[in-house]
Amino acid sequence: MNHDVYSELESESIEIIREVAATARKPVMLYSIGKDSSVMLRLAQKAFYPAPIPFPLMHIDTGWKFREMIAFRDRTAGQLGFQLITYTNPRGAAEGIGPVSHGSAYHTDVMKTEALKQALDLHGFDFVFGGARRDEEKSRAKERIFSFRAVGHRWDPKSQRPELWNLYNTRINAGETVRVFPLSNWTEGDIWQYIRQENIPIVPLYFAAKRPVVKRNGQWIMVDDHRLPLEPGEQPELRMIRFRTLGCYPLTAGIDSNATTLDQVVTETLGASTSERQGRIIDHDGAGSMERKKQEGYF
């Protein structure tokens, strides 16, 4: 096996994951089913091998994930045998909140941010792993690997704890929490090449296939189930598309692609001329929208 190319990134991430296991009272790893989560999961397996992962994984289910994602999640949990917690905001579910009826911003706020805070409070988790990378977005580029959250999960970007060397301050007071990002220094290209090198299973939506789509605002939106209301005259068509990033299904656009193998996906990604977050409608809600969401407790 090749120890060189990704050894440094891999070793850094494993060190981060182990540090939490060694010092946290009640850690949890957020599992979003996407490619970054798949890499983070493999790194956690490596960190503790041959012991099982000593903390649960948690999926915040907005109710609007692609069906293939949910199937993949349950299959993976069954095969690897980790403890999986799923959580859906009961208020949002009761009120039928969704991206189509309530808009992407409100949906994200209730079904992701609020749901996450509820789930963390419910279980009393103190350290929470997330798969965010610094190359994804500008406010993430500024965030520490161990990102301190005050009581109420608030992030204060203007007074982050200094974080020197690989010495992570894991001391917190009651009610405070820490978000931990083991993939901070990975790029999208690193993720894909590592998936190829390690042969890590990923959701089939990342590979091109003929899928039913409609065009909205110049982007291909997949018609995953009957919940996407079609506009007058709109007719789903079958196109070869794939996803560079996976979120809630009407909020994540696919791209035209013929890449059906991992090699083709990697080649296409490395040559891409747009960023992966272009397919994320959540980021287009206004400048600084990610920073604001993060301050309120979003990952």
Next chain:
Amino acid sequence: MDTLRFITCGSVDDGKSTLIGRLLYETKLIFQDQLEALKQDSQKFGTQGERLDFALLVDGLQAEREQGITIDVAYRFFATPTRRFIVADTPGHEQYTRNMATGASTAQAAILLIDARKGVLPQTKRHSRIVSMLGIRHVALAINKMDLLDWAKNVFEEIELAYRRFAQDLGFETITAIPLSALEGQNVVELSQVEMRWYEGKTLLDWLETVPVEHGEISRPFAMPVQWVNRRNHEFRGFAGRIASGSVKPGDPVCISPSGVRSAVKKIVFYEEPWEVGNAGQSITLLLADDVDVGRGDVIASAAHPIECADQFEADILWMSEHALLPSRPYAALIHNKSATVTVTHIKHQLDIHTGAHLATRTLALNEIGTVTVSFDRPVPFRPYVDNKRLGAFIVIDKLTNDTAGAGLIRFALRRAINVHWQALEVTKPARAMIKHQEARCLWLTGLSGSGKSTIANLLEKRLHAEGKHTYILDGDNVRHGLNRDLGFTEADRVENIRRVAEVAKLMVDAGLIVIVAFISPFRSEREMARNLFDAGEFIEIFVDAPLEECERRDVKGLYAKARRGELINFTGIDSAYEPPLAPEVHLRTVEMSPESCIRAIIRTVQEVVHNSVLYPRRQ
């Protein structure tokens, strides 16, 4: 392909963010949608008129974009066919120096930007010293904004000369001066063909691609701090950690610090296939041949080169908290994977950031650097920072807020802990107490001035004396006038005051006495420090609790009135905080309780504590 981690630093408005934006742009790391966003942002916030403002690519926080400054370090990623790069763009403002140090601590090289119109500024010097202190040995001096000076060669040469003169004692292996314009893209990626034809050196990107990436750790003897012990089952005990130096193979003899126990490597576990060799920087799990006792924070090292342990060091400290460093205050510390309590016992000097001169000081404030002696509460396996960053760096954490307050770098050990043994005393503390027919105790009364500490202390001593106990009271009257008469009432002096009192109380307890301490002792961390000096059950914290209004009404010594008139400063309750105990053994509300009932409550608790605690476990 290797990875270079570097920082960009320099003064405000030297164009750091613009330079990184330019590097990303020219290495084609900016995507179309990001370019579109940049065009919009440039119109909205930009400072470059019609042109693209590359700084907006990097300044990611809303406050930064609005104020046009960099507050926190941003990490950016790019690659060329020869190298991957992680660049930490660090803030120039002095108040954000700790964020700059965060970026510099993991960097292997530094680009120091200088505005050609301004030359070497105080902030350039500050950053150079921090870069040097943190062990970065290769610096590019990027003399920027040459376009604003008509590309004048003599300006470039003067600045280079001035900088080399300044930096000669900073220990840089190489300093490479490059004239450039980040805005115009001259000498960044492409050599300037026309405007600066006189320059014959490398472009900045050439320098980044060729500057040596330090791999010094790999050639040194093997050492790995233990981060986590993997106990999958009774048979499997693996020691997980990241290798700090050297390499390791199955069969290698090893020595564990601090225990000194020897064993050999049985197997290197890494996921599904065991490894034949583990190298510096890799996170692995080691199985040893013998069933030895190893825990988090111990260091497994080559048996031929065991890692030394010590508990007192000379160290450099960068202070990063708004609350100044207080000598003798106990702080939490993390050094590699070992947690400990650390106190600064002495500040040798503060470094004048501009001249490099050594200044006398009693404290270090935010962003100040000093050379100090530190004392850990236990032996710590270490290497000097210059030999190994992973084994020589530590962070200092405020025990109350848990904020990271300081960054420390070990220079050398002041004494070898291994040689220090407590003198084996045949006449022991229990023996001394027994002859007095009592058990030694420290009864620590804390509370506001006027809360009733002295009244209770005196009454308590009378009661104990009447019962034939051997006692002593330590209070302001008999300590402030003698032992501590050199101390004032600044925060630092008050901390030292309590430390000395606690140490005296400890000696008296060692002598078998029941010591009653009556001091305001307003800070939790000092009371905690005092508690830690004693064995379990020996230290009884008694909170003498009266509301401030009541104390001020009593004002037996007239001190509150003086403080209100401004004649006394740092007076607890008025302009200095009192941190009430969170879990005192005894809580006396002196408004509601008579002195008699207070005494009864104390004596009752002392008897319970005696009953419930394990008495006299020997300290190490």
